[in-house]
Every structure is written in structure tokens, then in C-alpha cells.
Amino acid sequence: MFENVLRQADVFFTWENALLWLRALGTTLSMAVIGCCLGFILACVLVYFRSSPHRALLPLRLLLILYVEIFRRIPFLVLIFLVLFLTRALGFRLPLYWVACITVTISATAFIAEIVRAGYESVHRTQWDAAEVMNFGRFRTVWLVVMPQAWTVIIPPAFSYFVMFVKETSLASQVGVYELMQTAKYFNNIGISPFLAFGTCLALYFMVSYPLTRFGWRIERRLRERFRREEGAEPLVPALRPLPGL
């Protein structure tokens, strides 16, 4: 088996193939980036309307709650087929890449909405009162007072979801998007050893995910330091202290 791998190494590790992998990596990453960025914006809009006290918006609020509760519970793979067949049925022949991007957006919106809502709730009610008595209005209260304070609560878990979606997009291979997973399958299909094909795929996923996770930790630490003196706020992760007696 391993002789097979060694024998194929020469054919597999070529510049053309490297380019193919690189393009696949770009597809994987860009799907996650586009989906999560759009998802983030939509989640902010969603939560803004969802938390509105306006009585007239009650039906809309229920709809938004339903959206979040449903789409957080549908598996990504099921959702992508749904988007694919629904767009086809409606007569849109979207490129598969965009089908995957839309799926990430739909899913990310639901997940990130819950984080943004937690961010809203982390800001004390009295901050809303203070803004209200100075005639801020809801949009300005959220924009000038609530969101700037909620960032610290929103960014770290939102970034974790981004890393999760980088991996989740491997399921887009099921509808034929040429991202990392599909590329691995392609190489395997033309006779390359699965150890080489999927091993490379694994290595690339790791090479991207690991630094991203590290970067996420760094943002979290930075945010925590900036707000360390916030009264009564327990740190998300207890600070490391030297053991007594050492």
C-alpha cells in the first residue's frame, strides 16, 4: 500500500495539482467568508427587528424567531439540497458555488442571530434607559450604545462559527462544488491513493483552521483585556495564575 503512495507521489505532487488544490482552498474559504459576512449583517438586522418592542411588528418577530429556531436545527447537507432544488424549481439556474454560499448565509444568519441576541442581553437595561431619556430612539441606541458594548460578547463565538463553517462547506461537495473535499474525491476517483488525496485535504483544512482558531483566541484575549475593568464582569476564561509555592 505504501509503495503505491510513494509511486504516485511524483504524479500527484505537481505544480498543476498544487494550483488545483489552491483554487479548491480558495473556493472553500470564500464560501465561508461570503456566507458568514452576509450572515452577520443579516443576523444584526434580524435581531434588531426581533427585539423591537413595537406591537405592530409582533407577527414579524414571531416569523424571525421561527426562522432562527428552524434553521439552527436543519443539517447543513439537508439545507444545501433544499436550496438547490428550490432554486431549480423556481427556475433559477444558479451556479453551484452560489447555491453553497446562499446555504452558508441562511445557516450562519440563524446561528449568529443567537449570538447577537446574547450580546444585546449582555448590555444592562439601564444603558437603554439612559439612552431613552436623552431621546436616542431605538436605532441610535443600538448603533451608538448597545452594539459597541456587545462586540466583546459577540465576536469570539461568531468567529468560532466562522471556523466551523469553513469545515461545514465540505458538504458542498455533495452537490458538486469544487472545493477541497470534492477535489480530494476527484483525485481519488482518477486512481490516486486515498491516503494522498484525503491526506492532502485534511492537511489543508488543518492548515487553515488552526491559525484561524488561534487568531480567534487572540481576538478574545484582546477584547477581554480592553474591558477587564468592567464592573462585576467575570472573565470568560479565568486568568492563569502561578501556582502557590512555585
Added chain:
Amino acid sequence: MTVAENREVQLELREVSAAYPRGGPVLRDVSLQVRKGEILSVIGPSGSGKSSLLRVLIGLLPPSAGQIVLDGEPIDYASRRHRQRVRDRLAIVFQQFNLFQNMTALRNVTVTPVKIRGEARAKAQARAEALLRRVGLADKFNSYPDELSGGQQQRVAIARALALEPEILLLDEVTSALDPEMVNEVLDAIRALSHDGITMIIVSHEMAFVREVADRVVMMAEGAVVEAGPPQQIFDAPQTQRCREFVSKILRH
């Protein structure tokens, strides 16, 4: 007889009641008159409705009955426009300061004039700096609330309220959340204001201070006005049993 008694009535409450959405009534048929330039102090035990009274006036708690009249105009607190008009003329300082945590002291003071009222930034900033200097925070312009002591935060909050150039200033137990050594710095700031002729409604537990600055004192219990009169009457010769009990409890030590 104080100077203020000759002046016109600026704010009047006529049998105002209020209740929190879930819970019993917090104000029962409260009637009050506040004259221009008067310093009215509201005292009473915890839960007597003092803070609720201020929350009703600023539009955070809708009154369930009665009428509130500002400069002869009845206010409809159910109307957004009315609430906004009231808030253009009244300002409140909260017990817990409620400074915006994401803004420096200076920006806390300028944000409403600039972002909400559309004033020129330079003008608002100059006024904010003057106000912060006045409350003794000349060196704290760029400090965030979490870098300031409670007393300093409360002084920023007072400057923030004054930057709105209110006709009536509401002070809601502004020293209750402070450590004892910081109480005086805040009271000094308010004392200085009391000479400016701005109308103030002060809810406070600092009896000595109330006696010193107030033109008139209102004692409340269980959401209703028990007795109202000049400080000499309320503290030295209360007319009602309820007020006598409260004052004797407070002044005993």
C-alpha cells in the same frame, strides 16, 4: 417664605397614579406643584415611590391616571412626540450613573448634543469641557467610566445632564450608590448648581443636605404624598404622624 414661592408654577402633577406592568401600584394620586427655580426634595422610606415619581416624569414609566402639566401644557405620555418634547426640557441623573460604558467622559457629555440634537461638535465639546471642569474633572476628559471612581462617574453624569441644558433637573438618589467618602464631592457639585436658579427635583436620603438646599420638601410613603412643606416644617415640626415617625427615625442618630 422663599423666593420661589412667588414664581409661576412650572410643573404640576394632578392626582397621578402609576403601576409597573407586573406588580402593584407605585404611585397613588400624587399631586404636586413645582415652581420655576425651586428646589424640591422628595424624601421617604425605600419603596415609597420617590424614584418611580421621577421615572414617570421622564417618561420611563407611563402614568395610569391623573395629569401632568408642564408650563401649562398637559403632557400625554402615551405619545412618543410628547415624551420627546418632555425629554428635551427635563434631564435625569440616575442612582447608578448609567454612563455609556463604551464612551469617554467627554463623549458621554457630547454624544446627545451632537448625535441627537445636531449641534456643532466644536460648540458641544467646548460646553462639555466647561461642565466637566466645573464638576472638578478637568483631567478626566478621556477616561472611560470603568477608569473612574463612583463619585467621579456620578459627576460626569451630572455634567451629561447639564449639557442638555434642561429646564428641570431630576436627581434620583445620586449618592446612594456611592462610598461614603465620595458623597460630599457629588453633593458639592449639586450645591453649586443650586445657586444657578435651575429647577431641581431631588430624591435623596441625605437629610442634612436636603435641609440645606431644598426650598420645599415632600415626604412620600406607599406611593402617596404624606406631607409637603418647607424643610423647617418637615424636619422640626411635622404635621402628620407618619412624617413625624419617619423623621424621628432618621434624625435619631
